[in-house]
Structures are given as C-alpha cells and as structure tokens.
Amino acid sequence: MALIDEVKAAVAAVAGKRAAIRMEGTKAGIVLDATGLGAGARDRMEADVRAAAGRPGVTEVRVVVTAERIGRKLIAVASGKGGVGKSTLSANLAIALARAGRRVGLVDADIYGPSQPRLMAAEGTKPVAHDGKLQPVPTPYGVPLLSMGQLVEADRAIAWRGPMAAGALGQLVDGDWGASDTLVLDLPPGTGDVQLTMVQKHRPAGAIIVSTPQDLALIDARRAIDLFAKAGIPIIGLVENMAGYCCPHCGGFSDPFGLGGAEAAANDLDIPFLGRVPLTVAIRTASDAGRPPAAEADDTVFAPIAAQVNAWLARA
Numbered sequence: 001m002a003l004i005d006e007v008k009a010a011v012a013a014v015a016g017k018r019a020a021i022r023m024e025g026t027k028a029g030i031v032l033d034a035t036g037l038g039a040g041a042r043d044r045m046e047a048d049v050r051a052a053a054g055r056p057g058v059t060e061v062r063v064v065v066t067a068e069r070i071g072r073k074l075i076a077v078a079s080g081k082g083g084v085g086k087s088t089l090s091a092n093l094a095i096a097l098a099r100a101g102r103r104v105g106l107v108d109a110d111i112y113g114p115s116q117p118r119l120m121a122a123e124g125t126k127p128v129a130h131d132g133k134l135q136p137v138p139t140p141y142g143v144p145l146l147s148m149g150q151l152v153e154a155d156r157a158i159a160w161r162g163p164m165a166a167g168a169l170g171q172l173v174d175g176d177w178g179a180s181d182t183l184v185l186d187l188p189p190g191t192g193d194v195q196l197t198m199v200q201k202h203r204p205a206g207a208i209i210v211s212t213p214q215d216l217a218l219i220d221a222r223r224a225i226d227l228f229a230k231a232g233i234p235i236i237g238l239v240e241n242m243a244g245y246c247c248p249h250c251g252g253f254s255d256p257f258g259l260g261g262a263e264a265a266a267n268d269l270d271i272p273f274l275g276r277v278p279l280t281v282a283i284r285t286a287s288d289a290g291r292p293p294a295a296e297a298d299d300t301v302f303a304p305i306a307a308q309v310n311a312w313l314a315r316a
C-alpha cells in the first residue's frame with residue numbers, strides 16, 4: 001500500500017471523515033474538523049490522529065484543528081413567583097426539543113431550589129472540570145445537565161447577591177457544552193436583581209414565561225415579562241401550567257382556577273400563548289421519580305409547546 005493510503009486509513013480509523021490529509025513526500029499535513037467536540041474530546045482526537053499518522057516512513061506530522069463556531073442559543077424559562085412549575089416545564093421542554101431534533105443542554109440556575117438533578121434522574125453525579133470548564137453530566141434523556149445543585153450543598157439556603165449568582169451561572173453557561181446548539185436555562189423564580197443580572201450578563205435569545213391561571217400569578221408573570229423587556233430580550237411566549245385539573249379516578253377535567261385567564265393575558269400583553277399544561281397527579285409523580293413525561297412516546301402536552309419554540313428558534 002502506498003504511504004499516503006496507509007496514513008489515510010490509519011487516520012480515518014480514529015477520526016472518520018473529520019480529517020483531510022495531504023502528503024508532501026514523507027511529511028503529512030492534516031486538517032482536523034473539531035466542530036461540536038468539547039475541549040477534552042478535541043485534544044484526545046488530535047493526539048489520536050497524530051499517533052495514527054506517525055507510521056513508519058512518515059518523518060513529520062502537522063495537524064491543524066479547525067472548528068465552526070456553533071451558534072448556541074440560550075432560552076430562559078422564568079416565572080414571576082415560585083412553585084408555578086418552571087423547573088418542571090424547563091426539564092420537559094428540554095427533552096421535547098431534543099426529541100424534535102435539537103441538540104439541547106439544560107442549565108439549572110435556580111439557586112433557591114435547584115431541582116433539575118432530581119427531575120432529570122441525575123442526582124448524585126457531580127460534574128468535573130477540564131481545562132477550567134465544567135463538563136455537563138449526562139442524563140437518561142439525551143439532555144446533558146449542569147445545575148447549581150451540583151455546585152453547592154443540597155438543602156443549603158443560599159443568600160447570594162446578583163453578581164455572585166451571575167458568576168456561578170457563568171460557570172454553568174460556559175461549561176463544555178460540545179455539540180449542544182440550544183441551552184434551556186431554568187432561572188430562579190422572581191424578578192429581583194439576581195435574575196436581572198443573570199439576564200443582562202448572559203443575554204438569552206428569548207424567554208418563556210410560566211404562569212398558573214390565578215390572577216395573582218399572572219400579575220407576577222407580568223413582572224417577569226417586564227424584566228426581559230428591560231433587558232431587551234424578546235419573549236417567546238407564555239405557558240400556562242396547572243391549567244385545569246384532570247381527575248385520576250374518572251379522567252374528567254375541571255378548572256378550579258378558571259379557564260382561559262393566561263391566554264387572555266398573553267393576548268393583552270401581545271405575546272404568543274404557547275399552550276397549557278394540565279394539573280395532573282401523573283405529572284407530579286413522574287417528575288418526582290425522575291421520569292419527565294415529555295420522554296414518553298405518547299406525550300401530547302410538551303411536544304406541541306416545543307414545536308412552537310422550535311419554530312421561533314428557527315426564525316430567531
């Protein structure tokens with residue numbers, strides 16, 4: 001076999017189609033496309049390519065690593081107050097977007113109650129850092145995760161000021177997200193300085209507001225919308241959670257908090273209404289057990305919301 005063919009075969013075995021090879025006499029020049037690889041994987045592949053090309057008869061190996069910049073989009077999920085299901089929606093939206101074909105990572109910035117490790121069945125796994133970058137932990141749902149809950153002790157009340165929280169969030173957002181093209185960011189509830197600093201510093205492409213149907217929650221949702229307006233971040237839309245109650249015994253629906261309030265508020269505020277998620281025992285028990293319903297084949301609740309977000313991202 002000619003030397004160039006030998007080198008090509010050896011390099012293809014470790015780098016597939018990522019490597020383009022030229023030989024000048026006994027010198028090998030290789031351009032390696034590392035698009036979408038994290039820092040660790042890129043360094044390993046470069047070393048493997050170098051070793052594979054160094055066949056007997058090759059006197060010099062030069063490797064140039066290139067990478068297209070991935071235009072990664074950050075989507076903030078926010079609510080005016082706590083307990084409205086922002087974390088539940090973030091987890092399920094991330095999974096539904098991944099099922100729709102996006103490469104999604106999940107950032108849990110909820111310093112007051114980081115619940116994503118539990119929701120995404122990744123409790124007890126701590127991220128490690130390579131070259132100063134946190135490596136997101138894998139989850140069973142194909143959505144890697146970095147959470148404040150992995151950086152600080154569980155159950156510790158955190159009284160952080162805005163800049164400290166933004167600094168910690170920076171470590172999560174700037175983690176080694178590899179090929180992820182979309183990051184879903186579960187923000188802390190409320191509309192204080194911490195949230196404003198996070199939003200200003202990390203400039204999400206758009207924001208999703210979660211609200212329950214009660215008037216009070218909607219007033220809070222308006223505050224969350226203001227927060228993004230102040231920072232010049234577009235609103236992707238409003239999701240109504242705990243909308244209508246589905247009885248686990250008879251399967252019938254009732255509307256303890258009234259029907260249509262969030263949709264009407266979205267219309268008033270001139271922002272898109274992305275859909276409603278019913279209040280069901282199944283959503284709570286599945287979430288507590290680390291089995292988000294969006295991962296189920298028969299999900300009809302989160303997939304349509306994700307489809308609208310996907311369409312928005314394609315236009316953004």
Ligand SMILES: Nc1ncnc2c1ncn2[C@@H]1O[C@H](COP(=O)(O)OP(=O)(O)OP(=O)(O)O)[C@@H](O)[C@H]1O
Pocket residue numbers: 079081082083084085086087088089110113115189241242243277278279280281283284285287288
């Ligand atoms: N549609 C739903 N049906 C039933 N239970 C739900 C629904 N959405 C959320 N829950 C439950 O409500 C509780 C609060 O939800 P979640 O933690 O997602 O809210 P949050 O807004 O992120 O709260 P926090 O302010 O603590 O961050 C959880 O126990 C969750 O399982």
